[in-house]
Amino acid sequence: MSNLPLLTILLVLPLVGALIVAFLPSAESAKRVALGFSLVTLLVGIAAASQFRLNSGEQFQLVEQHSWIPQFGVSYALGIDGISLTLILLALVLTPVCILAAWNDLENEPIPAEGRGSRRVQTYFALMLVLVTFMVGVFAAIDVFLFYVFFEAMLVPVYFLIGSFGVGPRRGYAAVKFLLFGLIGGLIMLVAVIGVYFVGPGGADGFLVSNLTGLSIDPSVGRWLFVGFFVAFAIKAPMWPVHTWLPDAASAARPATAVLLVGVLDKVGTYGMIRFCLQMFPEASSWATPVVLTLAVISVVYGALLAIGQSDIMRLIAFTSVSHFGLIILGIFALTTVGGAGSALYMINHGFSTAALFLIAGMLIVRNHGQQHIEAFGGWQRVTPVIAGVWLFAGLSALSLPGLSTFVSEFLVFVGTYQRYPVAALIAVPAVLLASIYILWMYKRTMTGPRPELGRPVADITLREKVVVAPLVAAILLLGVYPALALDPINPAVETTLEHVGAVDPAPSQATGGER
Amino acid sequence: MNSILAAQSVAAVPTAYVAPEVNWAAISPLVIVMAAGLLGVVVEAFVPRRSRHIVQVVLALVGLVAAFVALVALAVDNRTVTLGGSVVIDGMAVFMMGSLLIFGVLGVLTFAEKLGGEHPDAFTPMGAAIPGSSYERAAARAGLATSEVFPLVLISLAGMMMFVSAGDLITMFVALEVLSLPLYVLVGLARRRRLLSQEASLKYFLLGAFASAFFLFGAALLYGYAGTTDLAGIAAAVGAPTAGLEPLLVPAILLVLVGLLFKVGAVPFHSWTPDAYQGAPTPVTGFMAAATKLAAFGAILRFGYVAVEGSRWSWQGGVAAIAALTMVVGAVLSITQTDIKRLLAYSSVAHAGFILVGVLAFSTRGLAGVLFYLLAYGLTTIAAFGVVTLVRQHGSEATNISQWAGLGQRHPIVAAVFGFLLLAFAGIPLTSGFTSKFAAFAPAVESGTMGTVLVVIGVLASGITAYIYVKLIVIMYFHDAPGDDVTVAEASPLTTAAIAIGTVATVVLGFIPGPVLELAGRAAELIR
Known part of the structure; x- marks a missing residue:
């Protein structure tokens, strides 16, 4: 068992699942097979x-390493x-949830006049499975080049999931x-990836993270390389102003795509910042910290403020994420x-929290004829009390109610930020207040008030939707009361x-003094 | 001064003529292709019209395959300088000849496409006729066909193979003309939009002749400088310059480079590219984009790396500026195009810039990267133009971008193949386009600050070009078709094979480039 290349x-x-799903004749079986895989x-x-x-x-376990393109110094190294373990598990838990949530996404689509759209369901679910491969790959790669390959290749399925299967007239533009x-x-x-190889030891496995850790890089070169990596990660995260x-x-x-995306x-x-920016360029990381923290704090506050102002549910959730990503980068x-x-x-x-928000928003939007x-x-x-309940629960988890994860x-x-940078922490803390405004105000506007005139019966949560929501609620509760489950690894x-960065935690007595 | 010239002329006149030694094994691929081309001319004269097409196609394919076999069996192990120094069969020459032969096979396959008609679909029945004239109609009625395209392409290929293996400037110039003249004719032979095609041919010819003149003038100056046209001799003269002649060197190098950069379509010598690409019969465009570019880069590498490497500090700045300009202009102009062939033309300009970045690394690794890039890019390009030949409206190619709208819904496989090839042009990982960009850019970063700056410009330019590729994909997949009359022609196995080989190569060189990179790495040696 232990010799199995589990990561591979x-x-x-x-990927195998995606191929099978893509070539299945019937849409219904495609869904089932996708879920099964x-x-x-x-x-x-x-x-x-x-x-x-x-x-x-x-540092790394379950390591697999094979030479891939020795001429470039590239290994297939996982x-x-x-x-990365917890992130991979997050991806793997969310995938079946998303597939189940996307079950009827394409049900009411107008069929194109030529009747060629009949394989759309298969393509949709196949793309999701392809995405799983890339998600696992990007977190499991311990070779910078391999990471880059997954990082870029990932764009393609998402591009089609948004552009071809998205909603609204602006989906092409958004994609x-x-x-x-x-x-x-x-x-x-890419320039930084090439550059880092040449400051490293080189050779046939010169792109391995372990070979690129602890180098003594010329500070000016190291800073340029850091910037090259950081810009890509800041865009991906996303951080103000590239959000x-x-x-x-x-x-x-679609909500399921949004979940996998956000x-x-x-x-x-953010993972890349930890794994590559901090680990490979410790000197440049501490050099850049003031700028990064400033941008992160701006993201926190700006995202929260803009979330309050949104009139589109999905955009609102997206802006809450900008704010939350600011906090992650801060930490x-x-x-x-x-x-x-x-x-x-x-x-x-x-x-988990964003997944719950997006997916329940999706359930509401479907019941409201696609109105976002x-x-x-x-x-x-008063119409869908159970959905309202889980909606509130998801919202509360987004505003970080104690007891939830x-x-x-x-x-x-x-706490961690305050130890070293109390000012940054103090500016960011009010974002919690802003969070309760955007969440509770959204709940108020969508859920409370007189019973709406819908003119038709609207079903409350279905069994499929219960199965979608249950694991998310369970995870949020479980990690809320027993965070050690994730914190231990x-x-x-x-x-x-x-340790690679060489950062030592400030002693508590010094922390209050605001010492850098 | 006079005494120097007198001394040289004395040395240059041999006492008795000694025939140069010929290593037939080493040059056998060249000979086979040229012989097949000449045989094709004879076929054109003597074989009855009905069977001419099939005979020519078979002859061309057999010739190319035989040349490839000869290359692998004989030339690979015969790395040598032969024919009195005018032909150099070294690693680069062998790799490039092999690539050219592969492009030739794929090119002939697309040239031969009949699309269910009686004659090759892309070519006019009578190239000499005035477009729209009664003579032309009569030629079409009489069932004429320009089956001479096959010998023409073979002769052009022989010229290209000679170009990449030329050991002196005279041979290089002859090869330049041998490869160019058939291409000028081929460009003018499109069946549809004859006027555009003839205009393209004339432009290409005039500008090409102009560029050849630059080359020749530069070669003459170099002869004056070095007293020899031999590349190795020039290198020696550069290493030990004669007093008083130094001012000749840099103008001479730049003039020769102008002639060569014209052929690769580098800015500011690119203005023929969009017109010639658009007007030429699409299979010719694909062949030209792949093979001419490779051959011209072969000559640039040989000239720059062998002959004048010693003085590169005095000219590489200029080439670097041209590379930067080529990438930026090619990328920016490509996003304004509305015609797919012109779009691919500008994209090929941008790619020429990317390859120049690799050339300027001046290292073995850079040479290997360029070799890989040229092979991978050529295969992708031939496949892409192959797809362009198939998408049609009212019987002719639908080259306007708007005509491709909705292709993804109606012809998912064709659209998927083309979309994939576009992703390769954009340099998305897991396509050969990414591997080759990496192969060309990595040595440039290694070479120093100038290389790194060029690479930064390069990646930004590829970001710009990615926009137009993505826009094409958007049009194919997310836009609704304007009408039902845009169709995809039923391709014969010939075109299908060419597209399939190009596409599979694009996939394989993206996923497992190791073996070919290894090959390119071993081939990356020049006999100086």
Whole structure:
């Protein structure tokens, strides 16, 4: 069992599934097979997690390494630490949930006149499975080049999921915007990827992260390389001022796509900051910290303020994410173990919380004839009381109610940031207040009020939707009361990273003095 | 001064003529292709009209395959300088000849496409006729066909193979003309939009002749400088310059480079590219974009790396500026195009800039990267133009971008193939386009600050070009078709094979480029 290349299986399985799904004759069986493959992949993921040992001493576990393009120094190298393990599990849990949530997405589509659109359902679910492969790959790659390949290749299925299967007249525009932002970030990173090879030891496995850690890089070169990586990750995360693609993409995407995009894919940005920016360029990271923290704080406040002003549910959720990503980046660049662990945990919690928000929003939107505007709702808790209940629950998790998982991570991020950068923490804390405004106000506008005149019976939550929501609610509660489940693998990984950076936690007595 | 010239002329006159030694094994691929081309001329004269087409196609394919076999069996192990120094069969020459032969096979396959008609679909029945004249109609009625395109392409290919293996400037110039003249004719032979095609041919010819003159003038100056046209001799003269002649060197190099950069379509010598690409019969465009570019880069590499590498500090700045300009102008102008062939033309200009970045690395690794890039780009290009030949409206090619709207819904496979090829042009990972960009850019970053700056410009330019590729994909997939009359022609196995080979190569070189990179790495040596 332990000799099985579990990570490779995790990569190949969804891809095989995608191929099968794409060529199935019937749409109904395509859905079932897609769901089946996503569940089996999840099981393999759990098997991989069971092989994972806490405090093993090695940075990466389950390592597989083969030479891929020796001429370039590229290896096919996979491995996971606690941070990537939890992110992979997040992706694998969310995939079946999303597939189930997307079950009837294409049901009421007008069939194109030529009748050629009959394979759209198969394509839709196949693309989702392809995306799983790339998501696993991007988190499991421990070779910079391999990471880059997954990072860029990931854009293509998402581009089609938004552009071809999205909603609204602006989906083409949103898809192109998404792709170009990602591509330009990636291309800038490409220069840095090439550059980092030449400051490293070179050779046939010169792109391995382990070979690029702990180098003594000339500071000016290191800073340029850091900037190259950071810009790509900031766009992906997304961070103010390069976040503008996200609201467009999220509102044009189907809810399930939005979940995979915001809940998982955007984590590649913050994950990349930890794995590549901090680990490979510690000197440049501390050099850039003031700027990064400033941008992060702006993201936190700006995202929250704009979320309050949104009239489109999906855009509102997207802007809450901009704010939350600001907090994650804040925790990462605070360079404290508490902040780092908080950020890594936040990535997981934000995934579940955003998934719940997007998917329940999707359920509401479907019941309201595709209307995404908040004004189009009102009084719906009298129509669909159960959905209203889980909607409130998801909202509360987004505003970090104590007892729910997001509270733990937000708290850790604030504590960790305060230890080193109290001013940044103090500016960011009011975002919590803003969060309760945008969430509760949205709930008020959509759910409370007199019973709306719908003119037809609207069903409350269906069995399928219950199955969609249940794992998310369970995860949010579980990680809220027992965060150690995720923190135990995360902590050693964060400590290892901070060791590479050479950051030592400030002593508590000094922390209050605002010492840098 | 006079005494120097006198001394040289004394040395240059041999006492008795000694025939240069010929290593037939090494040059056998060249000979086979040329012989097949000449045989094709004879076929044109003596074989009855009905069977001419099939005979020519078979002859061309057999000739090319035989040349390839000869290359692998004989030339690979015969790395040598032969024919009195005028032909150099080294690693680069062998790799490039192999690439050219592959392009030739794919090109002939697309040239031969009849699309269910009686004659090759892309070519006019009578190239000499005035467009729209009664003579032309009569030629069409009489069932004439320009089957001479096959010998023409073979002769052009022989010229290209000679171009990349030329050991002196005279051979290089002869090769330049041998490869160019058939191309000028081929460009003017389009069946439809004859006037456009003839205009393209004339433009290409005039500008090409102009560029040849630049080359020749530069070669003459170099002869004056070095007293020899031999590339190795020039290199020696550059290393030990004669007093008083130094001012000749830089103008001479720049003039020769102008002639060569014209052929690759570098800015500001690119203005023929969009017109010639648009007017030429589409299979010719594909062949030209792949093969001419490769051959011209072969000559640039040989000239720059072998002959005048010693003085590169005095000219590489200029070439770097041209590379930057080529990438930016090619990328920016490509996004304003509305015709697919012109769009691909500007994209090929941008790609020429990317390749120049690799050339300017001046390292073995850079040479290998350029070799890989040229092969991968050529295969993708031939496949892409192959797809362009198939999308039609009212019987002629639908080259306006708006005509491609909705192709993704109606012809998902064709659209998927073309979309994939576009992603390769854009340099998305897991396509050969990405691997080749990496192969060309990495050595440039390694070479120093100038290379890094060029790479930054390069990636930004590829970001710009990505916009137009993506826009094309958007049009194919997300826009509704304007009407029902845009169709995809039923391709014969010939075109299908060419497109399939090009596409599969694009996939394979993206996923497992190792073996071909290894090959390019081993081929990256020049006999100096």
